[in-house]
Amino acid sequence: MPELPEVEFCRRALDRWVRAPIRAVEVLDPRVIRGATTARPTAGLDDGAARLTRLIDRPPAPPERHGKRILWRFGEDALVLHLGMTGKWTRRPTPHAKVILHLDDGPLTYADPRLLGGIVPLPLAAARAALTAGLGPDALRDGLPRLTGRRPIKVALMDQAAVAGLGNLHAAEALWRACVDPRAPTDTLDDDAWARLRVGVAEQLRFALQTLGEDEEILYVEDPGGPNPFPLYQRAGEPCPRCGAPIGRLVQAGRSTWWCPACQAVSRP
DNA sequence: CACCATGTTAGGAG
């Protein structure tokens, strides 16, 4: 279940793993091959499997990332990758394998049990456009822009059109680092809160990336045996590591927000 | 069985 740091980890892994052309492609479930980045997994079905085979025997370029999307170029064609909430690229045998790229040194598998992610094969120019279409600046490379609107700041941080890369977990953790109330209307944040939030976002992304480590394979929090190094995520009732007050949980835009009601409380007009 | 899940989108109400 990936956000920007996990996608960046994936990008680096693909770069290490694939320095020579793909030799064969095996599509076990064509539904993950999508016609456009905006199409739902089962929508926009076309002969995507055939377009994947165009990449065979072409030298790969280092994958690029914007927000949670990856562009992976092979000559004049490219793949736009999105992991959704359940996608994973791995070199190990895995359940829910949907696509297998056969390399000189063994298989590289895309697995995605819920089909929330996908692979979009496109001509290079179209892929370049799709990489950033509809997305705000990259939260890691470009930093957090000053957002506007009356929406709660947590909801604004998760809006990919406003800033690309933050999702439910890292948005909440960044707000905790910055001591900002997730319910605060975006327009009510003062300069000091924005400054803290910029730092909080940057530190959260760096922390997450560092926690993923140098291992070959990614392990998500939700995986069996997966670690949870985050102070708030799924820890309602446990003490806040900073002030000791019980961590709370609320629902915003249909998603759980974990927060510390004591040190993230803000005086509201 | 009920509810939850690091994502995204379409559709509808106010």
Add this chain to the structure above:
DNA sequence: ACTCCTAACATGGT
């Protein structure tokens, strides 16, 4: 035009 909510995608874990 904004803002907000719900359902849907399809599956597994608690």
